[in-house]
Amino acid sequence: MIVGIDLGTTHSLIGVYGADGPRLIRNALGESLTPSVVSVGDDERVIVGRAARERLVSHPQRSVAAFKRWMGSERITALGTHRFRPEELSALILKSLIADAEADLGEKVQEAVISVPAYFSDSQRKATRIAGELAGIKVERLINEPTAAALAYGLQQRDGGGRYLVFDLGGGTFDVSILELFEGVMEVHASAGDNFLGGEDFSAALLNAFLNEHSLSASQLSLGELATLERRIELFKHELARGDEIALELPLAGQNRAWRLDETGFAQLCEPLVQRLRAPLERAMRDAKLSPSQLNEIVLVGGASRMPLCARLVSRMFGRLPLRHVNPDEAIGFGACVAAGMKARDQSLEEIILTDVCPHTLGVNTSRESQHGYTSGVFSPIIHRNSTVPVSRVERYYPTQDHQRAVEIEIYQGESPRVENNVRLGMISIDLPPKRRDENPIDVRFTYDINGLLQVEAVALSSGLKREVVxxxxxxxxxxxxxxxxxxxxxxxxxxxxxxxxxxxxxARAERLYEELLWAREDLQGALVRFRGALDLQDRDLIAEHRGEFARFLDAIEAQGYT
Structure with a gap:
């Protein structure tokens, strides 16, 4: 069984492609969205999903979220006695999703198509595959999130084709892709983005403004107070999307703190972030060599795209309203399901060819001759960003000295003219015969495939010696x-x-409310003790009865607000 997975910064989803088309699978709580949060209990057991998200307030030192941004790094997160890399945290989310799918489908999940931001680097894509491997599944195919969104909208089924811009603003990343559809081919013309720009950053702007308003700093708050404030700010942001003036009030650092803001004020506060959204949009249009009038539609996906400022930005830049009729939280998940169906060669899916692009420029470290000698550390591109993959390109280079016996070719990824500002991917060395430098050329070929593997081949033309590395x-x-x-x-x-x-x-919800609501602590403590007592009896019927009562009690407490 092949499933489609949207491994998101804020939420993750899993689903399949069946007789009735793409279908998202609900988790044990009956929800299609599983929060991408991991926590470790006092018993050192791992908790994933909504319960872990609730524990961000009550147990901030044992809980972690937004770790998708760390993929491809060696960052270590300590939770209880455990130490996790980003791939392992993602693997725990994947394991939870797979357990939900196997419970629903009644069969073993063996393979998955996982969506990734279009602007993910080579190392981030490899880290995503490794997360799948750690979760016990095979991940041969990654699909870029904007391409998945296009599949969710059924753009591949439209007669006559067209050009589409997909604006994907998630919790932690921003992607722009420009696609063209024609005669059964979905071709990506350009991708751009920012792997450190998402809904989390708009929440952070609100939080910082709140702290500045009250002359506070995060260091003055306890971990519990900070987690409570972050959660309330997130809810505040969602309410602002309605356009009304919203009030926020809660006790912090020994005082009751109140704040009011409307959506216009929020937009002004976030103007620097809006400008960061604009830059990838302009870059993608330049790289695709298109004007706004040449686009057929603009599609908004990703939960953070619900913010009115996103629709306003698109309308101003492109002179039209975007498509938004697919749930932005679920669009990429649905698209991943369609991609899984295509990989399984589902007969109900029309044959369509998906092409992609290399999101970053790939090249080598060189030295350039000038009137003052050689300048080293100069980046020489071989495959430019937004080249359609698979792609193979070759460039010719020469040693810097006569009778040089070998060269070391350093491989880099990035957009800076200086290699020191780019990402070093590896190195390949090759021996040379002792000749004059202009008689000793080396051809360096880069080959980049659909799965993100880069093969580098170096050939010393005067001797025929060849070296290659994947x-x-x-x-x-x-x-x-x-x-x-x-x-x-x-x-x-x-x-x-x-x-x-x-x-x-x-x-976890009761513990979070106990942390947040001083006025309700005695009632919460009593209700929590009664529910834990029912759990200790291990009587399913009794637990179910108490669970319903407890849930209604918590709903009532939360409905009374944070007074």
């Missing part, structure tokens, strides 16, 4: 030996059973 290992990416070690370690970690998720969520 760059499967990047800085920050785990080795196969590390994968085997961590796979064994993850297998030994205990995870709370799926059937207990409803109970775990209610306990």
């Amino acid at each position: 760059l499967e290992k990047n800085p920050g990416v785990m080795t196969q030996e590390q994968i085997r070690e961590r796979l064994a370690a993850l297998s030994a970690i205990k995870v709370h059973p799926r059937e207990q998720q409803e109970n775990i969520v209610l306990v």
